[in-house]
Amino acid sequence: MSINAVDSKKLVEALLGDLRLLSQEAKKKQNHVKESAETGVVRIRNISTASVGDTVLITNLRAACTELLHPLVLACETRHTRLVQIALQGIQRLVQHRILSGNGATIVTNELWALVEAECEELRVLQTVPPLVSSELIVTGNTLAKCVVMCFRLHFAKDPIVINAASAAVRQLVSTVFERVIQEDGIFSSELTVVNPSGGRPSPRAAPPTLRPCAADAYMLFKDLCLLINGEAPTWLVGIQEMTRTLGLELLESLLKGYPSVFIRHTEFGDLLKDDVCPLIIRLFSPNVKAMHINSQHPSSRISNASMSNYPPTVSHDRQSFPISMRLVRIVTLLVQFYQNILHTECEIFISTLLKFVDGDRKGWQRPLALESLHRIISSTDLVKWMTESFDCRPNSTHVLEQVAVELSVVVQQCLVCTTFSSDQDNELDRSQEDGGPGFLVKGLWVPYVEHLTSKKTILLDSLDRMDAVAISEGYVLSRCCVALCDLTQAVYAVIDRLCVLDENCEAGSSEENLRIAKVAYANTQPSILAAIGSLLAASTDEIVSDQLLCCLSTLISAGCRVGADQDLHRSVYVLAIMSLPSPSYLNQFAGIPPPSPVSKREVSISEQVFDLESWPSTAQVTATGPPCPCPVVSTDLWNKQVLLTSKNLQAARTFIASITTHIKELNGLWYLCMATCEHLSWLLAMRPTQIGQFERETRDDHSNGPTVVTNAALGDIGMLSSLMDKVAPAIAALPNEEFLLVVDALIRLSDESLAVAATGRDSSLFPLAVLYRVCSLSLSGINVFWAKVANHFIKVCNHTSVSMRDWAAVALTSLAKHAIKSKTSMDPKSQQEMVIASLLALCSIPHIQVRRRQLDCVMSLMQTDGSSLLSTSWPNVIQIISSIIDNDTGCELSLVRQGYLGLRLVSSDFLQSIPFDCISGLVEAISRYSKQNTDQNISLSALTLLWTISDFIYRKMESVGNDASEAVWMVLYTCLSESCVDTRFAVRKSACQTLLQTVTAHGHALRAPAWHHVIWQIIIPLLDKVRSQTRCASTEKSNGELIMHHSRDTEQKQWTETCIHTLSAISKIFNSQRKSLLALNDFGAVWEAFLGYLDWAACYENAELSLSAIRSYQEVLLGKISSQTLNVNSHEKSNGSESTLDTVAPELPQAQWVESWKVWLRISRGLARQGCAAVANSVNADTKSTSSTPRMNSSTSSLTSLAPGVYVPGPSHLTAILHIFPPLFDKVAKCITVDDLKYESLPAVLESMMNVPIPSEQAPFVLPSSTTHLTPTQEALLEAVKIVYVECTISGTTLRTAIPDQIRLLLKFASMATQRISPNKVAPGGQKSYRDYALTAIVPFSEYSLRIAIEFFTSTSQYPDVSNSLIAINIIKFLGEPLYMKYTCISASTWKLAASSLMSVLRTSIPYARQNPEVFRSLWSTICDTMERWLFTPNKSSRLAADERKRDELMECQAIEIIRNEMLAYASRLPQEDVQRLISLLHRGSISQIDSTDVLDSHTQRNELAKACFDALLMSTDGAQAGAEEDDHRGILGNVAVTSLLQRCTQVMADFCKDWSAAGDLRLPRSRILEIISALQAIDSLIARLARDPRMTELYSQLVSLFPSVVDVMPCCHADGQLEQQLIKTIKSYQTLFLLQNIPQSTV
16 A cells, blocks of 8 residues: 555654654653653654655655554553553554554554553554554464454443444454455465365364465454354454353354355355354254254254253343344345355255244244245345255255245245134224225235335344344234245246346257256246235235236246246236136136146145135225126026126236236247137227227217126226237237247137137127237238238138128238238248238138128229239239139129129230239130130120230230240140130130131241140140030030020030031141141151041041031141142143142141051041941932842932931032042152052042942032033042052052052942943932933943043053953953943943943953963953853843944944954964853854844844854854864864854754744744844855865865755745845855865865
């Protein structure tokens, strides 16, 4: 400590003055004192003069301390009062200015001891000792002990002033000693040095060697104090003879209270506490408790019974009981407060002792004294935390904190138990009501409440100056317990709060441990506190006391919220809730919320004392009465029961609402309880929610009789409660997400209960919906947390049967949606708008029109007010909301449909340019839904118009949005249009189909391959499937609708057929216009095959219109815009070398697809033909007669007079259309098909079957032949197809040449139509003329043309081995035999003539090749014979032929004979013998049987030229008779046979004629007989002429000679006819030539 210049000068002057005064006083009698004083003056002057500076002066004075102190000591030794006073004053100056040294201090101490012994200036001594000890560390050890002893001895002086001064000095010295320890510890702040003793055990009379000097002094002082209190002799404070125990206890208390760091820092002091203080206290407690029992609990107790007996009985036990006990309790309180960490077991014993005091003496001062001590202990947060950590949290340890709480609760319950008679109870109750003071009333027992009690303000613990306890007022114990419980609650909450705060800043391990401690503290105290508070609150009659208890209960709830003690918190909240309601059992009885079940025995008291009460005490004022809020979980009988609400209920309700508002974040599972309580309060107080969710007192008219009656006294409280309830919603809105959702769940549960009540027709509470709406409206910033759940609940309520609740929920949801759209939240605006509008979308499932109308109003309002702010992702939802109006569940109410369409039109007109492009697809789908609705067809058609508008918009935006986005919308647009294409209404289907065609055709080129793939497989193909399915299943019944329809569309079948036609036509145009894009598809082959499959089906469908349209679509998709009238046959002939004109026009198509198209063409053709055949099979045809030898054919040139019901026949237009496709199609596939495709079983069979399809009668008048070819379009197309195939088969190097015979056979089939027998009953198509006339114009030209083509094909290709070896010539010759046989009976005479010329052409072509391959053509010769025989000797004659015509016909026959003679008989050796013989027979017959019996005019009756030709042929064959060696023997045999046959025939004819002529008499023989014999004579004449030319015919000569008699026999008959006579004369003259031969032939043997 430094002394400034002024202080040092004053010090020198003061010392000089003291020495001078001492010198003056001592000059009379104490000369040695005078001299010493003067010496001291000189010494001080010298030091002052010699010292430079204040520091040097002080140092020099301290060095001369002994010299300066010497006169002062001498003065004290004189015991002279004045000198002693002056000397002590000087000593005090030296001490004050730190001049005194250690040796000087010893000297001074010894001198002061002497003064005390001499009882001299005791008061001055007491004034000197404290400064001496406290100035510096100059007084230590025994010197310090002497100072303390001096003060203790003076404490027992006779003078009261000295006693009081000594008492103060003792306290000061004791404190100074411990302060010096603190200073010493501060100087040596490092770890204490442990000094090992030199050897042996340390002396019990000395301090431990590990202590420093100051600490050792304090140690010895404290130990001696304990010894003195215990009645033992001190070891350090030698000289103390006596000390009062109260003083000792007070000193101990002061040291324990003032210097806890010394005892905690130094373990030696801690050991003193354990070994000396605690056993001492326990022993001193023994007069009041069982000392032996307590001593045995402490393991280190050193007090024995003997020591107890040695204690000096200064006062009696009864007298000292209260002062000592009171001070002991104070010390115990201090030990627990400050030394609990080093005295675990001892503090546990002390607290147990206090609890025994509480439980032992219920009417004395010990219970309140102990309660005051416990109150101080439990009001300390640190002590509560320590008790929890040290005892309650440890296993197998006494739960001290729990015991304290339980004991307080027990005291409360004991105080509230009535122990007086009923008359006394009435008197007490009357007095309490007269006094009007606060108190507690339970079951007639009145207990007053003592106010202004705190833990620091005590009555007994502060009675240090009293020897006896003060009188305790009635109700003090209960009041102290009440306040202690409140302070304990606050302490527990503070502990929990501290631990939780630490929890936020600690590591994970310590954090969990802190939380565990907090939970234990709460769990061990909460049940007891709750039981006591509940009982006190139930019994309280004062508003202030109730408010304190409610505050305590609220704090208890707060603590439970902090630690998350769900069950304990549940009980606390439940207690506060029932305090707010009319009765303890209200929640259980009227709300179905039972009290929480106790989990331990200590919790049973809560139920017994609070929950099981029938009603609250009746002292509170009634504020409201009425029925409870109806709840569906309780009996409906209770809904009408009357309940009462008091002012204390309202007070508790305020606390309850404030508490849940404050601790709103921690009420995890209790929100249902809290909200249910608020709901019942609002119902009982008639607080009804407004539209904005706030609460107000319901106003009723005076004449109305409401169920709830509220007094005027409650109006103020209702306003406050309304204000508090209005704060609940904002508090809930501020909750974290999880807790907020718990509140929402509770409100939704309550709302469900209200819905259940409303379902019974009873008025239900709107509290849940109001709070839910209010909470959500205030929490829009966290809309992402609750919206889905809340919106779903509102939607559920919107579907309720109650109109009011339904409308309220609809208004709430739509109002929230309007505000939510505008709210600024942490959510992404995109997600926010999507979520809000999605909730509006969910209302679409509600069938109630009013709800849907509010939904649409909300959407329209959003678009009109905030349409520009709607984000891109919100528009699809808005559009979907509008589109969802079209739903079967709502019956598509007309007003809703119109309102929704207005919204769509608004979007399409005002927002189409502003909404994001990716929303267009949703808009398209919405418009599509409106196009499908059946409520208003005009809206449907108008919606399709919107789609067309949108399609143009998409195309315009394509460049800016890119291909991907535009294609995605295209897909949606096409899909929607395809769906409308199968609408049930024909007008809509037609409009949709047209729109689809226009959109794809106009903008389809912008699509890429993947998009086209989707269009084909996901739109077009499914559309075709649906149309086909609907067309098949459509009804054929006529429509009976309101509208009058045309007969062509009066059935669903007709309408769907028309739809199918439009669809196929549209898609065909799409395939043509977008062919380039489609070809880019990887699976174009599958696409092509699929579409052709639909065309195949439609072309063969039993509907003329659809079939023809499909064929035309098929033609269009293959050939583009080329029509059938532009086909040019010559362009398909490969020989001309010109490029096809079709190739430049037809759409591009891969070869594989051409082949597939070829297959489809075959299938369609077969299908059409099959339908025609089926019609023939099912028809009733009058013409059933036919010639057995001629195959019957029903061709396209025939007709059906009658059809079976439902039978469909393809018309000529169908066949012509499909045949017109053949030329260009075959031109594309000719190089890819195989010969099997052209065999008769394949293509020719198809063409033949198509020709067999009859013409329906109604179409026959419109089938006209061409003016040039005289063929119908179908016939021309068929022949054109055959020609094209023929041309392809004749190309050099082709592999199809083997198919030529099949094409010829097909043509023969066509040609055979002209040889049909005409039935008399057969009617021409249309019935306008005879069938013969019809056949002449429609059948014969086609058949003859087919025959010409066939013969042309054969003659042109006969040189091909594939053709010649196929024996087609046999088929041709055999076929030609039929018209030649019919001859004049053919429909047209030109037919057989064409057949004759064709036969000769065939014979000229085939016979030479047949001669070269006799084995292959073995059957040819017999066929020729058959045909010639049928022709030459046909019975079918004509009587109307002119002579020249007959002559021309005969010439044709002669030409045929000439061919036989030249090509066959000339090479007879190469022919089969039987066939040659047959030919000779034919010639034989032809030469003699040429009489025409039908020639009535008898002109040219004989076919002379034919006979001559036959005879010449026979004669030529007779050349074989002279073959000799040069010719083949077979040829000679042939000549002999021919001659013999001829002569025999002539002999027989002449003999028969002569015989018949003789028999006829005057009758003339038939002209035929005359002609016959003339022919025979001519033959003989011819043979004679032949013999004359070739005399070598020996056999002929003999035969002619033999025949001459027969010739002579005819002479009598020659007069019958002039011609005969002339021929006979000619023949006889010929014999002259025979007889005049020079060389008569001789037969060889």
